[in-house]
Structures are given as structure tokens and as C-alpha cells.
Amino acid sequence: MAQPVPRLEIRNLVRRFGGQTVVDHVSLSVMPGQVTCLLGPSGCGKSTTLRMIAGVEMQDSGEIYVDGNLICDTVFRIPPERRHIGLMFQDFALFPHLSVGDNVAFGLKGTKEEKRARVEELLDKVGLKRFIDGFPYLLSGGEQQRVALARALAPRPRIMLMDEPFSGLDNRLRDDIRDQTLELLKEEDAAVLLVTHEPEEAMRMADEIALMRKGKIVQQGAPYNIYNAPVDKQAVSFFSDINVIRGVVKGALTDTAFGQFLAPGIPDGAEVEIVIRPQHLKIDLDRAGKGPLPTPQDGVAARGEVVRARFMGSESLVEIRMDFDGSILKATVPNVFLPKPGKPLWLMFRRDRCFVFPLGKSVV
Numbered sequence: 001m002a003q004p005v006p007r008l009e010i011r012n013l014v015r016r017f018g019g020q021t022v023v024d025h026v027s028l029s030v031m032p033g034q035v036t037c038l039l040g041p042s043g044c045g046k047s048t049t050l051r052m053i054a055g056v057e058m059q060d061s062g063e064i065y066v067d068g069n070l071i072c073d074t075v076f077r078i079p080p081e082r083r084h085i086g087l088m089f090q091d092f093a094l095f096p097h098l099s100v101g102d103n104v105a106f107g108l109k110g111t112k113e114e115k116r117a118r119v120e121e122l123l124d125k126v127g128l129k130r131f132i133d134g135f136p137y138l139l140s141g142g143e144q145q146r147v148a149l150a151r152a153l154a155p156r157p158r159i160m161l162m163d164e165p166f167s168g169l170d171n172r173l174r175d176d177i178r179d180q181t182l183e184l185l186k187e188e189d190a191a192v193l194l195v196t197h198e199p200e201e202a203m204r205m206a207d208e209i210a211l212m213r214k215g216k217i218v219q220q221g222a223p224y225n226i227y228n229a230p231v232d233k234q235a236v237s238f239f240s241d242i243n244v245i246r247g248v249v250k251g252a253l254t255d256t257a258f259g260q261f262l263a264p265g266i267p268d269g270a271e272v273e274i275v276i277r278p279q280h281l282k283i284d285l286d287r288a289g290k291g292p293l294p295t296p297q298d299g300v301a302a303r304g305e306v307v308r309a310r311f312m313g314s315e316s317l318v319e320i321r322m323d324f325d326g327s328i329l330k331a332t333v334p335n336v337f338l339p340k341p342g343k344p345l346w347l348m349f350r351r352d353r354c355f356v357f358p359l360g361k362s363v364v
């Protein structure tokens with residue numbers, strides 16, 4: 001059977017500014033109807049990557065393909081307006097002097113009737129058909145956002161590039177608009193590359209996440225895999241708070257106050273970091289100094305005392321000073337759990353939720 005051809009594919013894109021490589025051999029592909037999120041900290045090269053795909057920035061090397069056809073390398077270049085790529089950036093400004101309908105019709109070709117029909121269809125989909133003859137200043141931020149989305153989708157782009165398109169909206173509104181946007185993009189069957197520096201947004205929107213750091217993609221995969229099989233400590237901490245304990249490897253194992261951990265493939269004598277998210281630490285009560293009876297899965301329990309406990313809404317955050325070295329570990333517990341400072345508790349590291357990495361080693 002023939003392999004499905006990606007709608008968008010970039011291969012080894014490189015962009016340098018003044019001797020600094022800000023996009024460093026980035027490759028990825030997006031299938032029709034799929035959303036890929038380019039996720040990474042500020043300055044890692046996300047927008048530059050998007051601008052090269054849009055054609056408003058030239059790469060120093062690498063190729064861009066649409067439906068398997070080369071659209072740009074360092075010799076050949078299809079201009080931005082002929083790439084059939086829809087753009088939606090953070091400052092998505094609507095044209096203030098044009099009506100909502102004319103804003104959406106802006107990039108459309110065809111007869112007046114055809115244009116009107118497409119504009120009505122899209123404004124209907126975003127729930128704003130009644131504003132078709134109104135002006136943008138009459139609309140709220142969220143409504144303007146939806147008009148901008150309709151405008152970007154009107155010419156049926158085969159690819160949508162979105163750069164932090166939701167960052168100007170307040171939280172509650174944002175969730176609704178994100179969901180609506182996603183639905184509409186799927187209906188239109190566009191391949192979507194969405195840039196964000198917010199992990200929650202990427203988890204919510206993406207079929208696939210490409211985690212970017214210092215110009216490179218360090219990990220790529222379904223949100224579930226990126227979250228549960230991170231490549232290094234930074235990849236864990238990008239998504240949540242973390243707890244870290246250290247150990248030294250001996251015979252592919254490391255001994256800690258929480259018992260032994262597997263450290264496969266790491267040489268004897270090497271230091272490792274054992275990383276766990278606060279929601280995966282297991283807490284047990286002191287039971288008059290006897291502590292819990294952990295299962296093999298939980299390893300050894302270690303004792304500590306509560307420093308502080310705070311209620312966060314859907315969970316409580318408990319900070320515990322550990323007896324074995326005085327360090328503070330953080331655990332979150334669903335609902336309300338607010339033990340008093342000084343209360344003794346026991347902690348366990350769930351083995352299926354820990355990550356063991358060589359100390360100081362990261363992908364880039």
C-alpha cells in the first residue's frame with residue numbers, strides 16, 4: 001500500500017542570525033486533519049520556523065514540501081501568496097474599516113455570490129453570522145478572534161500556521177475558543193502547525209507535540225508519550241513541577257532513601273537523578289512511628305515532616321522536609337488534604353512514575 005503523503009513536511013530547516021543558529025535542522029511532518037504543536041520556551045525558534053514555512057523568512061538550508069511537492073529550498077521558492085497557507089498570529093488584527101463579512105471575504109476569489117456564501121458558511125460555523133454587516137469594534141476579544149479564524153479559513157488553506165493565537169484571551173474564554181477552533185480546523189481538514197509555549201495548550205490541542213529547545217526538536221510524539229516518556233529532566237519539568245533525588249549507580253541499580261531504582265545502561269559510579277512529579281508521590285500517615293507497608297511497586301517509604309500545606313482548588317499541595325537529608329519534596333493530593341506543619345508523614349516514589357536520568361545530561 002502506498003504511504004500516506006504528509007500535507008506539510010519540513011526537512012532539516014536551518015536559520016542563522018549573526019552567527020547564532022536559531023533553527024537547527026528541524027524536521028517534522030503534519031498529515032491533513034492533524035494538529036501538531038511546536039512547543040518550547042521563549043526564544044527557542046518556534047516563530048522563525050513558522051515564518052520560513054509561510055515564506056516570509058528564507059531558510060539557510062533545508063526543504064519544505066506540501067503534499068509531497070517541493071515548495072521551497074535554497075534555490076527554488078514559491079512565493080508566500082501561492083503557498084495556500086493560512087496564517088493566524090497573536091496580533092491577528094482585523095481590518096477596522098471593513099465589515100465583519102468583508103474581513104472574512106478578504107482573501108477570497110470568485111463571484112460576489114460565491115464569496116458571500118462562503119463568508120456566511122464560516123460566520124455561521126463560528127456563531128457570528130448575525131454580525132456579518134457589523135464592524136469589528138462592536139465585537140468582544142473572543143468574537144474578534146473567531147472572525148480572524150473564519151478569515152484565515154475562508155480560502156480553504158491546505159495548511160494553517162498558528163502562532164500563539166489564543167494568548168490575548170482570558171482563561172475561561174480561551175478554553176471555549178480553543179475547542180471551537182479545533183473542531184472547525186478538523187472539519188476543514190487542514191494540516192495545522194500551532195506554536196505555543198504553554199504545555200496545557202499543547203496537550204489540549206495537539207495530536208502530536210514537537211518539543212523544541214535551543215533551535216532543535218528534542219522529542220516528538222503524542223502528548224501522552226511526551227508526558228509519560230520524557231527524554232530528559234527538562235522535558236519532565238516543562239510540563240509540571242518536579243521532585244528530584246540523587247543516587248550513584250552500582251550494577252545498573254541505584255540505592256536511595258526510597259529504596260533501589262533501576263538505572264539500565266548507566267555505568268557504575270555515574271550519578272543519576274530520579275525525577276517524579278508531585279502528583280505521583282505517594283503519601284502515607286505515620287501510624288505512631290511505624291509508617292506504611294509499601295508494596296514492591298512503591299519501594300521503601302521515607303519519613304518527613306510537613307512544612308506547609310496549601311489548598312489549590314482541585315488539589316492540595318503539601319511540602320515535606322525529609323528526615324534523611326533535610327530536602328523538601330512536594331506532593332499533591334486530590335481534593336482537601338491540609339496536615340498541620342510538623343506532622344510526620346511517609347513518602348514513596350511510585351516506580352512506574354519515576355524517571356531516572358544521568359546527572360546533568362540533557363538532549364541539547
Ligand SMILES: Nc1ncnc2c1ncn2[C@@H]1O[C@H](COP(=O)(O)OP(=O)(O)OP(=O)(O)O)[C@@H](O)[C@H]1O
Pocket residue numbers: 017022040041042043044045046047048049197
Ligand atoms: N530577524 C531576526 N534577526 C535576528 N535575530 C532574530 C530574528 N528573528 C528571530 N531572531 C532570534 O532568534 C531567536 C528565536 O526567535 P523566535 O521568534 O523564533 O522564538 P520563539 O520560539 O518564537 O519565542 P517566543 O515564544 O518568545 O515567541 C531569538 O533569540 C530571536 O531573538
Ligand SMILES: [Mg+2]
Pocket residue numbers: 046047048163
Ligand atoms: Mg514566537
